[in-house]
Amino acid sequence: MFNVETIRKDxxxxxxxxxxxxxxxxxxxxxSQTPQQVIDVIVDYYSNYNANIHRGVHTLSQEAxxxxxxxxxxxxxxxxxxxxxxxxxxxxxTHSINLVANGFSSILKKDDEIIVSALEHHSNIVPWQMxxxxxxxxxxxxxxxxxxxxxxxxxxxxxxKNTKLVFVNHVxxxxxxxxxxxxxxxxxxxxxxxxxxxxxxxxxxxxxxxQALDADFYVASAHKMCGPTGVGMLYGxxxxxxxxxxxQGGGEMIAEVTFxxxxxxxxPHKFEAGTPNICGGIAFGAAIDYxxxxxxxxxxxxxxxxxxxxxxxxxxIDGLKIYGTSKQKASVISFNLEGIHxxxxxxxxxxxxxxxxxxxxxxxxxxxYFKIPGTVRASFAFYNxxxxxxxxxxxxxxxxxxLA
Amino acid sequence: MTIEDIQNEIIDEFSMFxxxxxxxxxxxDLGKDLPLIDDQYKTDSNIIKGCQSKVWVHAEMNxxxxxxxxxxxxxxxxxxxxxxxRVFSNQHPKDIxxxxxxxxxxxxxxxxxxxxxxxxxxxxxxxxxxxxxxxxTQLK
Numbered sequence: 309m310f311n312v313e314t315i316r317k318d319x320x321x322x323x324x325x326x327x328x329x330x331x332x333x334x335x336x337x338x339x340s341q342t343p344q345q346v347i348d349v350i351v352d353y354y355s356n357y358n359a360n361i362h363r364g365v366h367t368l369s370q371e372a373x374x375x376x377x378x379x380x381x382x383x384x385x386x387x388x389x390x391x392x393x394x395x396x397x398x399x400x401x402t403h404s405i406n407l408v409a410n411g412f413s414s415i416l417k418k419d420d421e422i423i424v425s426a427l428e429h430h431s432n433i434v435p436w437q438m439x440x441x442x443x444x445x446x447x448x449x450x451x452x453x454x455x456x457x458x459x460x461x462x463x464x465x466x467x468x469k470n471t472k473l474v475f476v477n478h479v480x481x482x483x484x485x486x487x488x489x490x491x492x493x494x495x496x497x498x499x500x501x502x503x504x505x506x507x508x509x510x511x512x513x514x515x516x517x518x519q520a521l522d523a524d525f526y527v528a529s530a531h532k533m534c535g536p537t538g539v540g541m542l543y544g545x546x547x548x549x550x551x552x553x554x555x556q557g558g559g560e561m562i563a564e565v566t567f568x569x570x571x572x573x574x575x576p577h578k579f580e581a582g583t584p585n586i587c588g589g590i591a592f593g594a595a596i597d598y599x600x601x602x603x604x605x606x607x608x609x610x611x612x613x614x615x616x617x618x619x620x621x622x623x624x625i626d627g628l629k630i631y632g633t634s635k636q637k638a639s640v641i642s643f644n645l646e647g648i649h650x651x652x653x654x655x656x657x658x659x660x661x662x663x664x665x666x667x668x669x670x671x672x673x674x675x676x677y678f679k680i681p682g683t684v685r686a687s688f689a690f691y692n693x694x695x696x697x698x699x700x701x702x703x704x705x706x707x708x709x710x711l712a
Numbered sequence: 713m714t715i716e717d718i719q720n721e722i723i724d725e726f727s728m729f730x731x732x733x734x735x736x737x738x739x740x741d742l743g744k745d746l747p748l749i750d751d752q753y754k755t756d757s758n759i760i761k762g763c764q765s766k767v768w769v770h771a772e773m774n775x776x777x778x779x780x781x782x783x784x785x786x787x788x789x790x791x792x793x794x795x796x797x798r799v800f801s802n803q804h805p806k807d808i809x810x811x812x813x814x815x816x817x818x819x820x821x822x823x824x825x826x827x828x829x830x831x832x833x834x835x836x837x838x839x840x841x842x843x844x845x846x847x848x849t850q851l852k
Contacts, residue, residue, distance in 0.1 A: 327732070649786035651765045652740075656788075659732050667764050681785060682764070710737055711787055 329661025337687035379593025411552030418444030478510030483632025484640030535595030539588030739791030
């Protein structure tokens with residue numbers, strides 16, 4: 309049985325104070341907090357078996373390698389990848405996207421088309437723009453409507469035999485919209501295009517089954533799902549990963565090196581040059597275990613309850629407008645108070661111990677669409693409570709009063 | 713009044729406030745009262761980079777003293793600008809360049825001085841001092 313008070317005890321940070329007030333942490337879409345179970349794994353690694361992996365014959369190296377590869381297995385199982393070598397450890401979602409974008413430099417030709425959605429984070433726009441600059445490919449954009457949903461009939465019009473790649477996020481970080489990625493993937497495959505799904509915002513709430521979705525690439529970060537920063541993953545179908553050239557050269561990614569010619573290691577090591585974030589990878593596995601022990605269905609149901617409650621309560625406030633009103637939403641609320649800059653609201657909320665994100669959320673195209681400088685974004689996790697939402701509502705009312 | 717006199721006056725005013733709320737309410741009120749910058753100076757080239765909110769600053773020199781006008785789209789930022797303008801406007805360039813900024817910590821706005829705060833107070837001070845350096849060069 310889900311008991312939020314028990315869950316909260318797992319997160320030491322939730323008992324601290326900010327500006328003399330109990331911390332209310334509603335910036336989960338930026339980074340999630342870390343449970344003691346994951347912190348313990350990090351401490352255990354550095355206390356007991358810190359060593360470089362894959363090469364050492366000594367016991368510590370073997371232990372670290374085993375744990376690291378076990379973590380890869382956990383990730384494979386969680387995302388339901390067909391093969392373990394389809395899981396590449398990266399430093400995070402941005403790294404994963406850049407790895408794929410770089411690989412496509414040698415595949416795309418001038419006037420090939422690639423499609424992005426209007427809902428993307430800058431990290432799923434800029435690497436592709438750079439790719440277009442290098443290859444002469446053309447970037448097209450799936451537009452969105454006022455609810456913050458992608459307009460699929462427009463997407464249909466963009467697809468053609470020239471389309472080589474489509475990249476869309478599973479959940480929008482700025483608005484919380486859950487995109488119909490299965491349909492998006494199907495339509496892209498129909499014209500022979502590959503699809504990369506940015507799952508950074510979805511993975512804290514949903515288990516993506518990469519085989520059922522038939523995604524060609526799926527990328528995520530550990531730190532959005534109770535793991536540490538600086539580690540993430542790239543799932544790629546074996547055939548695609550074999551087609552892409554290595555991203556970085558170095559140790560670990562080679563089979564044989566001579567000055568005449570170097571041959572590359574097999575998957576996944578081909579894409580894992582250098583000493584990886586070993587502890588981070590192991591802790592990523594522990595974070596997945598932690599979340600699965602609670603259960604993603606339980607998490608999603610509870611977060612949905614928080615989202616509905618917060619939406620209702622916030623909308624009672626005079627002049628408050630929510631951006632992103634799709635029926636399919638993760639627990640993210642982006643809002644503004646009429647005539648008040650989001651930065652001012654965020655400053656007052658911080659004074660009251662409430663952590664939210666303000667600004668453009670690395671999604672300037674979305675802000676331009678709504679003609680606003682930014683929003684205040686409250687994003688909820690399964691360790692948040694309705695009482696905390698009440699505190700948010702009280703604080704927003706106060707900000708409204710002070711700033712109006 | 714010298715820059716130091718003005719700073720001391722501001723420190724005195726802020727010492728009357730008992731909590732953050734009164735302090736911020738005062739800054740918000742200052743922001744609301746800040747005389748607007750002339751629209752012709754609200755140009756992209758007058759925007760200070762590094763702020764989550766937009767900040768425009770314009771400077772002019774008359775009788776060897778610099779006058780600053782500024783604006784922002786965020787009211788708390790505007791309040792901070794109002795304080796800075798009160799300190800720096802109508803002063804000699806050299807005095808602006810040499811001015812110590814400790815008073816910001818003394819009035820409890822230290823958090824806004826963090827370069828990571830993204831409100832641009834640091835960039836704002838830098839920009840005001842840059843204007844002073846530019847005008848100082850003209851005087852020589």
